[in-house]
Amino acid sequence: xxxxxxxxxxxxxxxxxxHIEEAVATSPAVGWLEIHPENFLSNPHAMELLDQLAERFxxxxxxxxxxxxxxCGIDRHHATRVRAxxxxxxxxxxxxxxxxxxxxxxxxxxxxxxPYTDETLRVVAAQLRQVQDALGRTFLLENPxxxxxxxxxxxxxxDFLTALVERTGCQLLCDVSNVHLSGxxxxxxxxxxxxxLPVDAVRELxxxxxxxxxxxxxxxxxxxxxxxxxxxxxxxxxxxAYAIRRxxxxxxxxxxxxxxxxxxxxxxxARMADAxxxxxxxxxxxxxxxx
Amino acid sequence: MLALADVxxxxxxxxxxxxxxxxxxxxxxxxxxxxxxxxxxxxxxxLTAAVMGRFPASSWLVGANRLEAVARQFVHAxxxxxxxxxxxxxxxPAFLAEAAATSHLPYVSSFAALDWHxxxxxxxxxxxxxxRADLVLVAPEVLAGxxxxxxxxxxxxxxxxxxxxxxxxxxxxxxxxxxxIEPQDVRLEVRGSRGAVRFTRxxxxxxxxxxxxxxxxxxxxxxxxxxxxDPGFDPATALGSLLDSGLVVAVPTSPGGVLS
Numbered sequence: 001x002x003x004x005x006x007x008x009x010x011x012x013x014x015x016x017x018x019h020i021e022e023a024v025a026t027s028p029a030v031g032w033l034e035i036h037p038e039n040f041l042s043n044p045h046a047m048e049l050l051d052q053l054a055e056r057f058x059x060x061x062x063x064x065x066x067x068x069x070x071x072c073g074i075d076r077h078h079a080t081r082v083r084a085x086x087x088x089x090x091x092x093x094x095x096x097x098x099x100x101x102x103x104x105x106x107x108x109x110x111x112x113x114x115p116y117t118d119e120t121l122r123v124v125a126a127q128l129r130q131v132q133d134a135l136g137r138t139f140l141l142e143n144p145x146x147x148x149x150x151x152x153x154x155x156x157x158x159d160f161l162t163a164l165v166e167r168t169g170c171q172l173l174c175d176v177s178n179v180h181l182s183g184x185x186x187x188x189x190x191x192x193x194x195x196x197l198p199v200d201a202v203r204e205l206x207x208x209x210x211x212x213x214x215x216x217x218x219x220x221x222x223x224x225x226x227x228x229x230x231x232x233x234x235x236x237x238x239x240x241a242y243a244i245r246r247x248x249x250x251x252x253x254x255x256x257x258x259x260x261x262x263x264x265x266x267x268x269x270a271r272m273a274d275a276x277x278x279x280x281x282x283x284x285x286x287x288x289x290x291x
Numbered sequence: 292m293l294a295l296a297d298v299x300x301x302x303x304x305x306x307x308x309x310x311x312x313x314x315x316x317x318x319x320x321x322x323x324x325x326x327x328x329x330x331x332x333x334x335x336x337x338l339t340a341a342v343m344g345r346f347p348a349s350s351w352l353v354g355a356n357r358l359e360a361v362a363r364q365f366v367h368a369x370x371x372x373x374x375x376x377x378x379x380x381x382x383x384p385a386f387l388a389e390a391a392a393t394s395h396l397p398y399v400s401s402f403a404a405l406d407w408h409x410x411x412x413x414x415x416x417x418x419x420x421x422x423r424a425d426l427v428l429v430a431p432e433v434l435a436g437x438x439x440x441x442x443x444x445x446x447x448x449x450x451x452x453x454x455x456x457x458x459x460x461x462x463x464x465x466x467x468x469x470x471x472i473e474p475q476d477v478r479l480e481v482r483g484s485r486g487a488v489r490f491t492r493x494x495x496x497x498x499x500x501x502x503x504x505x506x507x508x509x510x511x512x513x514x515x516x517x518x519x520x521d522p523g524f525d526p527a528t529a530l531g532s533l534l535d536s537g538l539v540v541a542v543p544t545s546p547g548g549v550l551s
Contacts, residue, residue, distance in 0.1 A: 038374045038375045038376065038377075039377065041375050042375040042377040042378045042414070043377060043414045044414060044415055044416045044443070045413075045414045045415065045416050045484075045485050045486060046414070048416050048485075063374075064374065065373075065374020065375070066374075067374075070299065071294075071295040071296035071298075071299050072296070072299075075373070075374065077373070078373060078374055078375075081375075100299060101374070102374075103299055103300070103303040105372050106303065106307070106370040106371070106372065107370065107371040107372060107373055107374050108303065108306055108307065108334055108370060109333075109334060109337055109338055109341075109370075109371060109374075109376060110306065110330055110333050110334055110337075112299075112302055112306070112330060114295075115292060115295065115298060115316075117292055117295075119294065119295050120295055123295055146319075147319055147326040147329050147330070148317045148318065148319040148323055148326045148327065148330075149317065149318045149319060150292070150298070150316055150317060150318065151316060151317065151318050152292030152293075152316065154292075185319065185320075185326075186318075186319065215320055215325065215326075216320075216322070216325030216326070216328055217319055217320025217321055217322045217323055217324070217325030217326045218320040218321045218322070218325070219321075221320065223320070223326065223329070225329060
């Protein structure tokens with residue numbers, strides 16, 4: 001496996017099951033791979049193939065099922081299963097979402113929004129500590145894609161994430177496309193959002209495609225849906241360049257989960273991310289050189 | 292602001308049950324209930340697609356539109372209990388048995404169960420199998436009481452319909468214009484590994500023996516079951532056949548020792 005420091009990795013791709021045999025056969029030219037453990041825990045054959053890839057690529061484990069925001073607690077059985085996978089493949093990063101999905105004995109298969117209040121902060125902070133203890137890793141928490149907020153929220157999402165970093169030692173996965181999409185949907189400035197995040201805590205960036213639909217909430221307007229079903233859109237690329245200037249180089253991932261294209265298209269998107277990141281850093285270099 | 296648990300109960304009722312009363316707590320656009328529909332649609336569409344993806348042969352049998360309508364009812368009535376969505380849907384065959392849309396197909400539940408397990412065992416991975424020579428390492432005095440560990444990609448089903456013949460029409464794309472199906476006593480062994488699957492009909496004795504072993508019964512107990520089902524059952528021949536088929540991956544040799 002590559003010995004490049006995680007922080008310096010070139011862009012990676014989300015590894016989805018339709019591509020896994022081709023990835024084993026061809027070792028695509030990307031810096032790293034990210035998996036959803038939920039796709040592998042019930043698929044021993046895919047797990048066997050993942051073992052081979054883990055010998056060649058840095059792997060990131062991005063869980064969608066731990067539900068750190070559920071008032072009923074995290075899914076401890078699932079955390080145990082994810083821990084076993086982590087111990088097996090030794091990933092370079094472990095991450096998940098600021099959201100909730102579990103309600104009692106039901107898993108709702110969505111990343112549902114949280115009210116940003118003192119109570120929620122206490123609940124999520126306690127559960128993030130449980131997650132980090134259960135997984136034995138620092139957990140990177142991803143900012144959600146928002147269509148809704150709560151009138152009763154008493155703090156911004158950025159303040160909420162920052163407080164979680166301070167209280168738990170967790171770090172952040174900044175999904176740049178989510179920032180763009182949520183800024184559009186909820187009416188805030190995406191750049192101001194990025195400016196507010198604690199730079200040192202941001203360890204990974206995500207980019208994914210979204211879909212514009214008529215907004216049932218506001219006639220004549222459009223809402224952006226986080227479908228991961230298309231190429232990264234230009235406004236998200238522009239915001240990504242801004243994020244690189246703000247945070248510096250960070251391992252960046254291309255996510256594509258629906259209407260999945262051929263592997264080469266994903267590799268092309270990853271190369272685009274590398275090119276944009278390199279271009280975004282040029283002014284910095286020129287500036288430094290002129291001093 | 293309501294307590295977090297109350298907010299989430301209301302949100303759950305909106306997503307699963309369609310009760311939008313939580314919308315008064317929300318912001319997003321001029322009419323937040325419109326945005327709530329995004330989550331409601333995602334819940335239904337993503338899980339319905341997951342169920343449909345696990346029952347391709349049932350979709351062929353029942354018709355995609357009809358099966359999808361039942362799958363939509365299923366996801367609202369029986370949401371997943373865990374995040375590994377690949378494991379979701381095991382209860383769907385039983386749900387189909389009760390659904391009005393498929394009540395004209397008395398074998399639909401058995402057929403869907405076969406469909407489900409074909410998909411499940413295909414994802415399993417065979418381990419190295421033990422052979423007849425390995426079994427001589429087991430002390431004769433403990434052999435009757437041992438429990439064998441079989442390959443993970445196995446499923447045994449006793450049904451009243453020739454669902455194997457029916458699903459073969461789907462798998463080989465050889466369905467005739469009309470197919471007459473009559474009740475029939477069928478005992479199936481379904482085996483899969485690394486993407487490949489196959490199913491075999493077994494006689495009453497072998498079926499009882501192998502299915503009992505698969506549920507963790509001892510060799511002696513499995514053989515007694517088989518003899519009850521078929522007085523002519525020969526345990527030694529059946530055990531040899533089981534080993535020759537590569538189905539045994541581990542056997543305890545003595546208390547605390549395991550041969551694998």
